[in-house]
Amino acid sequence: MKLYEFQGKALFQEAGIPIPKGALVTADSRKDLFAPSAVKAQVLSGGRGKAGGVLLVSTMDEAEKAADSILSLELKGEKVSALLVEEKMDIRREYYLAVTFDGEERTPLFMVSPSGGMDIESVADKEPEKILKLPVDPLWGVTDYKIRAMADFLGYEDRKEFALFVRKIWKLFREKDASLVEINPLVVTDKGLVALDSKIELDDDALPRQKALFEALGAEQLRITGQEAEKDGGTITYVPLEGNVGLISDGAGTGMLTLDLIRDMGGEAADFCEMGGLTSPEVMYSALEQVLEDKRIKSLIVVLIGGFNRMDEMAEGILKYFSDHKSDLPIVVRLCGTMEEEGSRMMTEAGYTVYDDLRTAVVDAVRFAAEGE
Known part of the structure; x- marks a missing residue:
């Protein structure tokens, strides 16, 4: 999950990292x-x-x-x-600082450069000697000698301040299950180090552990883009992710299980969207509106296991949406529960395939998304 700059800086402020x-x-x-x-x-x-x-x-x-x-x-x-x-800052120097994961070495990795404010990929391509990369043992954390190596590489003399800053970044990276915390530029002012920018990405696989954080950040992102999180008496939880398989479920547990299956089958979910509580055709319609705003989506899987929710009403919402919005997007639907037979009949008569097995449904959703790229 990518965060807006203001969201990243709110996390910085919470962690005691100086920001403008x-x-x-x-x-x-x-x-x-x-x-x-x-x-x-x-x-x-x-x-x-x-x-x-x-x-x-x-x-x-x-x-x-x-x-x-x-x-x-x-x-x-x-x-x-x-x-x-x-506020405008009186900037003396600009650095680059980030902590991310090294996929090849399977370990966290700190990167620093005195060429702050520039495209770091361009620096890596043209002047790789200006970037220091230091792997970090997740059990030991960022050690004193590695912090000294980073400070020396940057030419920053106040090692105590720099060490405190780096340790706060590392703590944030670990506690929030981030996959990237990047500051470009990290500036030196008369008051010391200040994070002038923030780029934070949270690990989508951490959703079950960080559900409250993901939901709060996702709701905040919806507010600033003018979308609603609550519609027609139902509550829709929506968290944007990084993949191309759209996902709608009628419960958090079902949604998280489906997320895991999508990943297990080689796919990546584009979102986590669940309709909490007693839903309706209108809530289903709204969930589809919300999820399908994302143009990265190449297939959609709707997973519904009804207790109080009626599958015929869920089918009504789905069919109404796609009647109003003509689309060639591959749709995979799994219905189970109250009025399941009637809901399945409605979907089948409209030309949609209804799946009895969740694993088979996920396999097809992932395959359709891959074929659509």
């Missing part, structure tokens, strides 16, 4: 806009600076114009719905 003073601004609420400041688009894609998504302003008039300009942008297919407005 700032405020979140949306098209509907600009009361916290201020100047002088840096006005930054909140998007999950990279390269926003070169696309006009980051502007420095000196006056409120400039700030208003910058907000208008950035909120009108669409960056790599993602409409800008929110801005992070931050």
Whole structure:
């Protein structure tokens, strides 16, 4: 799960990692806009600076114009719905610092570079000697001598401050089950080290352990993009993930089981979406609207195990949605429970295949997604 910059910085602040003073601004609420400041688009894609998504302003008039300009942008297919407005910093030096996973060595990896503020992939390609990579034993953590090696490589003299900063980053990485914590740039100011940017990705496989965190962050992302998390008396929990198989379930347990099966079958889920409580055709319709906004999705699996929820009503919601939204997207449906036979009949008569076995349904959903790439 990728986080917006403002979400990453909220985690930084919680961990005691210094960040600039700032405020979140949306098209509907600009009361916290201020100047002088840096006005930054909140998007999950990279390269926003070169696309006009980051502007420095000196006056409120400039700030208003910058907000208008950035909120009108669409960056790599993602409409800008929110801005992070931050104080300007007196920057002395810029570094790059990140902790991620080394897939080949199967270990956490710290990376630092004195070339902060630049595209780190470009630095790695043209000047690899400017990047220091240090593997970290997850049992021992980041040791003193490795912290000293990083500080020496950067030329940062206050080793005590640097050690405290790095240990906080490592603790955040571990406790939040992150797969990436990146600061580019990490700046040196008259007050010391400050995280001027944040790029955090949480490990999708940690969802069962970090469910509250994923749900809170997912709901926050829905709010700033103008989507609703509660519709027609039902509550929809939606968490965007990194894959191309859309997933809707009528319970958290069913959803998590299906997530695991998708991964076991070689696929990646695009989301975790579950309709809590007593649902209705309208809630099913809304869940489909929410999930299928994601254009990365190449197939959709709907897994419903009804107790109080009626499968004929769930089928009604599915059929109504696809009647209103013509689509060639492959749909895999698993129905089980109250009014199962009637729901299956409705889906079958409309030309959809209803699966009796969850594993078979997942295998086909993963296969359809792969064929759609």
